[in-house]
Amino acid sequence: MSALILQDLVKSYGSVPALNGVSFEVGQGEFFCLLGPSAAGKTTTLRAVAGLEKLDSGTITFAGRDQTGLPVQGRDIAMIFQSFALYPHMSAYDNLAYPLREQKLPRAQIRQRVGEIAEMLRLSHVLARKPDTLSGGEQQRVAIGRALIRRPRLLLLDEPLTNLDAKLRHETRAEFKRLHRELDMTLLYATPDQLEALTMGNRIAVLRAGKVVQVGTPDELYDGPVDRFVGALIGAPAMNLVTATSAGAGALETGFGRLDNGPWSQALGGFGRGESLLLGFRPHDISPLEPGAAAPLTVQAKIHLTEPLGDITVLDLRAGDTTFKMVLPEEKAVAYAVGDEFDVSIALERTHLFAAATGTAIR
Ligand SMILES: Nc1ncnc2c1ncn2[C@@H]1O[C@H](COP(=O)(O)OP(=O)(O)OP(=O)(O)O)[C@@H](O)[C@H]1O
Ligand SMILES: [Mg+2]
Numbered sequence: 434m435s436a437l438i439l440q441d442l443v444k445s446y447g448s449v450p451a452l453n454g455v456s457f458e459v460g461q462g463e464f465f466c467l468l469g470p471s472a473a474g475k476t477t478t479l480r481a482v483a484g485l486e487k488l489d490s491g492t493i494t495f496a497g498r499d500q501t502g503l504p505v506q507g508r509d510i511a512m513i514f515q516s517f518a519l520y521p522h523m524s525a526y527d528n529l530a531y532p533l534r535e536q537k538l539p540r541a542q543i544r545q546r547v548g549e550i551a552e553m554l555r556l557s558h559v560l561a562r563k564p565d566t567l568s569g570g571e572q573q574r575v576a577i578g579r580a581l582i583r584r585p586r587l588l589l590l591d592e593p594l595t596n597l598d599a600k601l602r603h604e605t606r607a608e609f610k611r612l613h614r615e616l617d618m619t620l621l622y623a624t625p626d627q628l629e630a631l632t633m634g635n636r637i638a639v640l641r642a643g644k645v646v647q648v649g650t651p652d653e654l655y656d657g658p659v660d661r662f663v664g665a666l667i668g669a670p671a672m673n674l675v676t677a678t679s680a681g682a683g684a685l686e687t688g689f690g691r692l693d694n695g696p697w698s699q700a701l702g703g704f705g706r707g708e709s710l711l712l713g714f715r716p717h718d719i720s721p722l723e724p725g726a727a728a729p730l731t732v733q734a735k736i737h738l739t740e741p742l743g744d745i746t747v748l749d750l751r752a753g754d755t756t757f758k759m760v761l762p763e764e765k766a767v768a769y770a771v772g773d774e775f776d777v778s779i780a781l782e783r784t785h786l787f788a789a790a791t792g793t794a795i796r
Pocket of ligand 1: 451
């Protein structure tokens with residue numbers, strides 16, 4: 434059952450269009466990510482759901498009720514903003530208690546609820562301190578606690594990890610997943626970071642220029658991007674894209690030679706010869722060809738650059754005037770050096786094909 438339904442949201446700021454017909458549905462209890470670059474409309478969408486933004490048109494339904502025109506307080510929704518602000522003159526305890534005092538809850542109950550949430554967020558030992566004496570991660574957790582303490586049924590999070598360092602981001606991602614499991618709450622989480630969306634989201638909506646271009650599970654987006662932009666956005670390092678032309682009968686002419694029997698061959702059969710295309714393949718779908726082995730798509734490549742990243746190494750390869758990236762586990766990568774030439778195999782069945790002019794996937 435869908436908890437939250439957005440239908441055709443349209444919003445402009447003067448002559449600047451922010452939302453151009455945003456629609457998606459979030460299931461009850463789902464961790465749903467809104468992934469898109471800067472200015473895609475993520476904050477505007479969340480603010481509209483929270484009731485902070487008046488739409489030009491469109492409807493928002495939450496828990497079976499039309500939210501349009503409902504006051505912010507009536508929505509049972511909490512939002513954590515991109516730049517969260519704690520009350521600097523209040524202790525962590527008072528920051529957490531604030532929303533409950535607003536609701537005029539009895540003192541004993543406030544004490545109990547703050548205690549619970551502080552324990553859950555591992556803040557019990559810092560409750561007496563003011564925000565400026567807390568670490569970035571502790572401040573962030575106080576902000577999360579303040580949003581959770583009213584027990585909203587829907588929590589909106591706007592790039593909540595942006596101001597944290599890499600280690601804290603990693604920890605807080607795990608924290609959000611745990612909270613989501615424990616609290617049975619619906620989460621709508623906006624981020625420009627594909628890794629956050631892939632690791633936390635049950636499903637993801639990709640937003641671009643105020644429009645949802647694709648909705649799916651992390652696997653669906655990774656394996657079947659609707660266009661080259663989603664293909665390049667999801668997964669790191671980004672999908673390799675090389676130019677190609679249709680050669681008739683479902684075949685493709687590429688810098689690697691003529692290819693047929695790809696997963697796109699049948700769809701490509703409808704195209705005439707000479708159509709400009711882009712062949713996409715992920716750096717994880719390339720491997721060195723074992724000596725004596727054969728594969729449907731092999732390329733002789735030369736290592737131009739190596740980039741060790743800890744457990745994996747990214748290799749920049751050149752074949753003719755084509756460049757592309759390959760990822761190897763670190764223990765395999767140590768055998769290779771800049772300048773080495775060798776055959777690689779690209780998993781043909783995992784390649785993608787896009788129309789060059791529009792970027793649309795051919796499949
Ligand atoms: N108050 C405003 N006045 C005028 N234009 C605005 C306002 N708020 C947003 N916009 C414009 O609307 C578009 C969408 O903005 P929005 O803040 O929703 O993007 P975003 O996806 O949250 O981006 P970011 O990742 O940078 O936060 C942008 O072009 C932005 O400049
Ligand atoms: Mg934003």
